Amino acid sequence: MIDGLDVPVVDESCYRAMDWLIDAEPQLGRIVFDNTADLLNLEVDLLFFDTTSTYFETADADAQVGRDERACRSPTARRR
DSSP states (O other): OOTTOSSOOOHHHHHHHHHHHHHHHHHHHHHHHHHHHHHTTOOOOOOOOOOTTOOOOOSSOOOOOBBOTTSOBOTTSOBO
């Protein structure tokens, strides 16, 4: 449960949200780059997109399921 939310959040929703962030990174990166450079009147050459500090935890361990390279459930992927 996430404090402040009225509905429970399942792990699959969190995985989908992280997939969405990776898919949206080029657009998000461009928007952040443009807004940061404009707001701070900076000349910016490089912008890092880092989601390594984004995580979630549950009280119970996940059941073992096969997942593909994007961590989506896959009936043909080997269990990790």
